[in-house]
Amino acid sequence: xxxxxxxxxxxxxxxxxxxxxxxxxxxxxxxxxxxxxxxxxxxxxxxxxxxxxxxxxxxxxxxxxxxxxxxxxxxxxxxxxxxxxxxxxxxxxxxxxxxxxxxxxxxxxxxxxxxxxxxxxxxxxxxxxxxxxxxxxxxxxxxxxxxxxxxxxxxxxxxxxxxxxxxxxxxxxxxxxxxxxxxxxxxxxxxxxxxxxxxxxxx
Amino acid sequence: xxxxxxxxxxxxxxxxxxxxxxxxxxxxxxxxxxxxxxxxxxxxxxxxxxxxxxxxxxxxxxxxxxxxxxxxxxxxxxxxxxxxxxxxxxxxxxxxxxxxxxxxxxxxxxxxxxxxxxxxxxxxxxxxxxxxxxxxxxxxxxxxxxxxxxxxxxxxxxxxxxxxxxxxxxxxxxxxxxxxxxxxxxxxxxxxxxxxxxxxxxx
DNA sequence: TTAACATTCAAACGTTTGTTTGAATCTGGA
DNA sequence: TCCAGATTCAAACAAACGTTTGAATGTTAA
Numbered sequence: 001x002x003x004x005x006x007x008x009x010x011x012x013x014x015x016x017x018x019x020x021x022x023x024x025x026x027x028x029x030x031x032x033x034x035x036x037x038x039x040x041x042x043x044x045x046x047x048x049x050x051x052x053x054x055x056x057x058x059x060x061x062x063x064x065x066x067x068x069x070x071x072x073x074x075x076x077x078x079x080x081x082x083x084x085x086x087x088x089x090x091x092x093x094x095x096x097x098x099x100x101x102x103x104x105x106x107x108x109x110x111x112x113x114x115x116x117x118x119x120x121x122x123x124x125x126x127x128x129x130x131x132x133x134x135x136x137x138x139x140x141x142x143x144x145x146x147x148x149x150x151x152x153x154x155x156x157x158x159x160x161x162x163x164x165x166x167x168x169x170x171x172x173x174x175x176x177x178x179x180x181x182x183x184x185x186x187x188x189x190x191x192x193x194x195x196x197x198x199x200x201x202x203x
Numbered sequence: 204x205x206x207x208x209x210x211x212x213x214x215x216x217x218x219x220x221x222x223x224x225x226x227x228x229x230x231x232x233x234x235x236x237x238x239x240x241x242x243x244x245x246x247x248x249x250x251x252x253x254x255x256x257x258x259x260x261x262x263x264x265x266x267x268x269x270x271x272x273x274x275x276x277x278x279x280x281x282x283x284x285x286x287x288x289x290x291x292x293x294x295x296x297x298x299x300x301x302x303x304x305x306x307x308x309x310x311x312x313x314x315x316x317x318x319x320x321x322x323x324x325x326x327x328x329x330x331x332x333x334x335x336x337x338x339x340x341x342x343x344x345x346x347x348x349x350x351x352x353x354x355x356x357x358x359x360x361x362x363x364x365x366x367x368x369x370x371x372x373x374x375x376x377x378x379x380x381x382x383x384x385x386x387x388x389x390x391x392x393x394x395x396x397x398x399x400x401x402x403x404x405x406x
Numbered sequence: 407t408t409a410a411c412a413t414t415c416a417a418a419c420g421t422t423t424g425t426t427t428g429a430a431t432c433t434g435g436a
Numbered sequence: 437t438c439c440a441g442a443t444t445c446a447a448a449c450a451a452a453c454g455t456t457t458g459a460a461t462g463t464t465a466a
Contacts, residue, residue, distance in 0.1 A: 012413085028331035030233040034454060044415050049455060051413095123329045128231035215443085237424060247445050252425060254443095 013051050015041045018113060020062050025120040029059055029132065059132065063124075063139055066117045070102045071143035077101065078150055095150050100174065125175040216254050218244045221316060223265050228323040232262055232335065262335065266327075266342055269320045273305045274346035280304065281353055298353050302346075303377065328378040 019041035023032040034055060038045050052058040077098040081090060106114040127133055151163055158166075222244035226235040237258060241248050255261040280301040284293060309317040330336055354366055361369075 024331075026331065028233070030231070031331060033452075035452090044413090045454095046415075046456080047413085055454065123331060126326045126329055128227075128229065128234060128326060236422080238422090247443090248424095249426080249445075250443085258424065 012041070012043050012047055016043055016048060016051065016058070017062055017065055020058055021113060021116050021120060024059070024062065025116050025123070028123075029055075029127075029129070056131075060135060062117075063121075063136060066106070066114070067121075067136070067139045070106060071140065074099055074102050074143050075146050078146060082150070090150060090154050092151065092154050095147065095154055096170070099147055103174065122175040125171075215244070215246050215250055219246055219251060219254065219261070220265055220268055223261055224316060224319050224323060227262070227265065228319050228326070231326075232258075232330075232332070259334075263338060265320075266324075266339060269309065269317070270324075270339070270342045273309060274343065277302055277305050277346050278349050281349060285353070293353065293357050295354065295357050298350065298357055299373070302350055306377065325378040328374075 016037070019037055020032070023037055023040060026032075034048055035045060038047055041047070048055065048058055052061055078095070081094055081098060103118060107118050108114075121136070124132060124136055148163075148167060151167060152160075155163065219240070222240055223235070226240055226243060229235075237251055238248060241250055244250070251258065251261055255264055281298065284297055284301060306321060310321050311317075324339070327335060327339055351366075351370065354370060355363075358366060
C-alpha cells in the first residue's frame with residue numbers, strides 16, 4: 001500500500017526539486033515563477049502546491065534535501081577524527097578539512113547537480129530576505145554549534161569574540177568562492193582546500 | 204530657467220534614491236515594490252517613472268550615484284601614489300589600500316547612508332539576476348582595468364591567470380565581508396584593512 | 407471488477423506588480 | 437497678472453503572481 005510512496009510520487013517530487021534547484025540558482029527565488037518551474041519539471045502548475053504545500057515550503061525542501069545529509073556528514077567526520085585522535089587536541093586545519101570536505105565532495109558530484117546546489121547556497125548566504133537567511137541559519141545550527149566547540153578546544157588561547165569572527169569570516173569566504181565559480185573557474189580540485197588552510201593560519 | 208533643475212526636482216529624486224537604497228538593501232530589488240518605495244520616500248507612486256523612467260533605471264541610478272564617484276576616487280588615488288613613487292614599482296599593499304580605502308570611507312560615512320549602500324553592493328555581487336550583475340560589472344570596468352594593470356606591474360613574476368584569480372578572490376572576500384556586517388559587527392575601523400593586507404601576502 | 411486513494415490536469419480565483427494617463431497644482435520669468 | 441513648463445496626484449491599466457478548485461485519470465488492494 002505504501003509502495004507508491006517510493007515509486008511514482010517521489011518521481012515528480014524530485015523532478016520538481018531538481019528544476020527548482022537549477023532555476024533558483026539562475027534567477028533567484030522571487031525571480032522564479034511556479035509556471036516556469038513546473039514547466040521545466042514537466043509537471044502541472046498545481047503540482048508544487050500539491051506535493052509541498054506552498055512555494056516557501058518548496059524552498060525549504062530544496063535546502064533540506066542537500067543540507068541535512070551534508071551537515072550530518074560533517075558532524076560524523078568530526079566525531080571520527082576526534083575519536084581517532086584519542087584525547088589529543090585537533091589541529092584547526094583538520095577541523096576545517098572536516099567541514100570543507102562536504103562542500104568539495106558535493107561540488108565534484110556533478111552528475112547529481114550538486115554543483116548547482118552549492119552555488120545556490122553560496123548566493124543564499126547573502127539573500128536579502130530575512131526568513132530565507134534564518135532558514136539556512138537554522139539548518140546549519142547543529143553543525144555550527146558542534147564545530148564552534150571543536151575550534152574552542154583546538155584554540156583555547158583565542159578570545160571568544162575573535163574566534164566567532166574568524167569562523168564567520170571563513171564561512172563567508174567559503175560561501176563566496178563557491179558561489180562565484182561561474183565568474184572564475186576553480187583551477188584545480190584540491191586548490192581551494194589549500195587556500196582555506198592557509199587562510200586559517202593567518203591567525 | 205534651469206534653476207529648478209537644482210532646487211525642488213533634485214529633492215524628490217534624492218529622497219527616492221535614499222529610500223530605494225535602504226529598501227533594496229533590506230528586501231532586495233524584486234522584494235521592494237514601487238508602492239512601499241514611494242511611500243517611504245514621501246512621493247507619489249508615479250514619481251519613480253516620472254523621474255527615472257522605470258524601476259530598472261532606478262536601480263541603475265542608485266548604483267551610479269555612489270559607484271561612479273567611488274571608482275573615480277580610486278583611480279585618482281592610484282594615480283596619486285604612482286606619481287608619488289616616481290618610476291619605482293608600487294607594493295601590492297599600497298594598491299590594495301588605494302582600492303579598499305574608498306569602501307572604508309563610504310562605510311564610515313554613516314550620516315549619508317553610505318553604510319547602506321556598501322551592504323547593498325556586497326549583496327548585489329552575488330545577485331542571481333544577470334542584468335544586475337552585468338550592470339555593476341560594467342560600472343566597475345574602468346577602475347578594474349586600471350587596477351589590474353597596476354597589479355601586473357607590481358607583481359611581474361606572477362602568471363596572468365593566477366593574478367586574475369587572486370584579484371577576483373580579493374573582491375569576493377571584500378564584498379562578502381562588507382555585506383555581512385549585520386551578522387558580525389566590524390570590530391574596529393582599521394581592522395579589515397589589516398586583514399586584506401595579510402590576505403594578499405599569502406601569495 | 408469494484409471501491410478507495412493518490413496524483414494529474416485545465417481553469418479560474420483574488421492580489422499584487424510596474425506602468426500609464428490626464429487632470430490638478432506648483433513654480434518662475436515676462 | 438498671466439502663461440508655459442515642471443511636478444504631483446488619484447485613478448486606472450494589463451500582466452503576472454501564488455494558490456485553490458473540482459473533475460479526470462491513474463494506481464493499488466480486495
